[in-house]
Amino acid sequence: MLTAILIMALGALVLGAALGFASIKFKVEGNPLVEKIEAILPQTQCGQCGYPGCKPYAEAIADGEAEINLCPPGGMEGVRKLADLLGRDVKPLDAEEKPKQVAIIDEQTCIGCTLCIQACPVDAIVGAAKQMHTIVESLCTGCELCIKPCPVECIRMETISENIDNWKWKYPVVELKRVA
């Protein structure tokens, strides 16, 4: 009887120690779900979701505070992927879906005030005080955050049209023919 109790107690002690060790050794820093959600978000850092950047939005989704349909640049596809990941229902996007855009500075009008440089979340604008600014198009995420601060309204958005570099083969379509 006593041996049995001792053996069980010893077993419990050993397993408890092992579990305790594992919980310290293999502790997961941060919420891994946030990273997965962030990987789906488009990283425009535009704040259109109401959060200051993609990471805060991802955290809000992971905490269950935010809906998954607040990200216009991600589009319906982003909503679908998030729904897939989180097991939530697909909802229509809470805004109009826009094609991908880039910002263009009208260099003739620019007065070099640096306000747009301060607003750009991804450092895609180059320039200096009283010098003309310009946007590095390949780095621009199309977040539109630079448009509002511009005092002379010299920034406009342009849709990225299809060109030979981003052209894609289309999904094969079967032509239906009316028989008789």
Next chain:
Amino acid sequence: MLQLFKFKGGVKPDPKKTPSVQMPIGIAPLPPLLIVPLHQSIGGKPNPLVEAGDRVLKGQLIGGADQWLSSAVHAPTSGTVLAVEERLAAHPSGLPTLSVVIEPDGRDAWIERTPLDYTALEPERVREILRDSGVVGLGGAVFPSHAKLAAAKSVPMDELIINGGECEPFMTCDDILMRERAEGIVLGSGIFRDLLKARRVLVGIEDNKPEAVAAMKAAVEKLGENFEVIAVPTRYPAGGAKQLIRVLTGKEVPASKRSPEMGVQCFNVATAYTAWRAIVHGEPVLSRIVTLTGNVEQPRNWEVLLGTPLKDFVALGKPKSDTDRYLMGGPMMGFELPSLEAPLVKATNCIIAGSPSLFPPPAPEMPCIRCGACADVCPHELQPFEMYWFARARNFGKTQEYNIFDCIECGCCSYVCPSHIPLVQYFRFAKSEIWSREREKNMADAAKARFELRNERDEREKAEKAERLARAAAAKAAVKKAPPESGSEALSGDTSVAVAAAAPLDADAAKKAAIAAAMERARQQRESVQPKNTEGLTVAQRKEIAEIEARRAPLQAEE
């Protein structure tokens, strides 16, 4: 006799090559206008080096390579640059690309050509010359050749393979080149061999081209080379690089490796020929041999200037009246040209005029019955029916698990499919979709990294500013507490405190005096300037001012 190996799969379509080899290579006449796209090879986009109005000579550089994996572009004849603008490209999309439009002057005047002895040059220099001469793979893939001419560091180059397979039906441009200009090919292959330090050179030619085999053998013998010219069994796609390497050497290049890591490299015959012209004659790539065949009165191979509008080129073959479309490349791997306004480029090896009787409309697509015929013929031992399934469902991750990127789009699977499913189209769709997602993902990751760096920088700057302010405040406090250095040491304790108290007072007083002086200066300046609007006033205005002044006087007195 060398032992030959087999590759798995493959099909035997009707070759239909005979009509276009009945006549020797024709020299195409100079077109009224040349449209030379700057981006004609894999890799970077060459930068335009000319502008509208410039006069150019034949062979003059008009597009300079912008990076290592890129290839230069030259003026195909002498004339005037009319424009550097977006022009329709010979591309399945039918979209425009930046091109140099040249109006020929008919003189065909060359730049100064400098023949080189490549054996006296550094291999690195020879590769640069090839890049700046625009030598690219002319089999159709247009991969810059200089980038392929470096042996792997750890693996010695055993075999150099010269690819005269030309397995696509209809196409005969390599066949006729080997028949007529075999010596140039052999000399070019010699350059490649010396650059790669290859031990053996194998020339692989499909056995349905006995004339080409004979011509190549004769040229090798005449030039005293030890190349082996080997006829390989005719079976599509024996002219694919990996297939030909397999057949001739038995080596199978895995997806994760490039062929130099297996000690073997492969070049097309036309590429070897242009490399020889570029180095030994100093002539950049300005023209190529193109097969014009199919539904035309005069099927033939032509040597055509790059940039020739396709409508001018196809007119040479006199297309029959029921021609309804044109294919670029062969019937297996080529694509339908969206327009004949597009120019002929380095990738154009064959133009086929099509008609409803030559290429009957495909039978309607039926459901996949998973018969596995496509897997039997796939030369890369893939499972097209599985990839089709996932590509159709847009499940791209799964298509990659089934190695969709090993697919060379040879079209064998579509050719044998009993349900007439355009399998290759599904694979192309899936591949370009995956590439575009990858691009977007990379851009998003880069944007995220920049965003995080920016946030970090903001915080760092804030912290630095706070630190600076704290330091300044601390310094001020220290000045208040500590006695000023001058004279303090000589004085006794009591007076030093008094001086310390007096010093800041003095400093404050001096500051106040400076401010007062500045204000006085500003006031004097203001007064010295007479307001201009007080001169030449009318009587009524003066009266009004006097009234206002009268009203203000008691108010000012109150103050």
